[in-house]
Amino acid sequence: MTQASRLRALLAEDRCHIMPCCYDALSAKLIAQEGYALTFMSGFAASASRIGAPDLGLMSYGEVVDQARNICDAITIPLLADGDTGYGNAMNVRRTVTGFAKAGAASVMIEDQLAPKRCGHTPGKAVVGRNEAFDRIRAAVDARTALQEEGGDMLILARTDARHEHGLSEAIDRAARFAELGADILFVEAPRSEAEMREVCAALPGPKMANIVEGGATPDLPNDVLRDIGYSIAAYPLTLMAAAMQAMVTTLRGMRDDSRTDLMDFGELRRRIGFDDYYATSERYDTSKRET
Incomplete structure (x- = not known):
């Protein structure tokens, strides 16, 4: 059973999967050890961990794929990987999807932001026009089809950040078209209320992902509410990194006074x-x- 097949089986379950997000092989290993069924490699957290810099398009395609490969080597649960904007034109998107599949990922996320992209809950986001956004997903789906013809597989997680600039209706329209083009999972980033989250899930087909950033734009709702709304996955991209950073800073400050608790x-x-x-x-x- 491939990792993509495992992920498809998880998405077929009538539940909302809690998905702590990793940033390196060790954090992914801890997630798996604690019994979670899947994880996502957060671009925000991976950029902070690998190069000590913000998630503003500074990590290259090669660095991101290498990070994903190390993570996949350390775990047996499906990894969803952050493919950002695909690192170029439609042909680059195809290479990105294929590269993450070869690295062992079960799914790759492709989004419609302008490059260099930004974290979904930070200022300054902008999205490409509809045609370019759709071409990215079309290319990603074509790459998936090519993989399947060769005995491989990969799920396409299609993300839109259009809510920030153009409103919720535009974001829903884009995501609906992503589904028509063959995307497996839909992700409308940063809805600003429970009502908006319900509107997204009611309007769109197939599995949907919620992205819960503590202190971010989207409400931090309990898992049973997210399931009732219609989400299949609840991603927590910064929870582990925030916890680890807080623990390290607290320990570093305490060490000055010989305290290591x-x-x-x-x-x-x-x-x-x-x-x-x-x-x-x-x-x-x-x-x-x-x-x-």
Whole structure:
């Protein structure tokens, strides 16, 4: 069963999946260890983690795919990857989809922002015209079809940020066209109220994703409400990074006074990283411990 098939099966369930977002292999591994069924590589968090810079189109295609590959190597749950604007024209979008599939991702997100893109909950967003937006999704779907003809698979997560500049109706119209073009999952970014979220889900077919940024534009609703509204996935792109950064800053400040509280036990830290599994497996190749 491919990762794309696993993701399709999850989306067929009558529920809203809580999806903590990762930013590197370790954060993804912790998500999987805690029993979550899927994760998303947040572009915001990956940019902060990998290059220590904001998510303003500074990471290259190669860097993002490499980050996704490392994550996929560390987990067995489906990864949804952030493909930004596709890194160029429609042909670049095709390469982006194929590259993430080869890296092991189950899905890739393609959006309609102008390049360089911005985080969906920060100022200065602008979107391309309808025709260019539709061409990106058409190219992504064509790349998926080519993958399937060769025995591969990939889900297309189509995102629109049109709500910010052009209003909710334009965002819904774009997402509806994305679905007609063959997108598997729809993502209308930054609706500003529960009523807007309900309007989005009522108007659009198929699986929809909510993006919950603590302190962002979209209401932070309980999971049962999100399911009732009609979402299949609730993504939390910055929760883990915000928690990790807060813990690190608190610890760094405390170390000045010889205080190091709330640390993970060294034994659990080793286990979660994989030392115990490594040593157990490596014993199979220790001739001194094998029976003769």
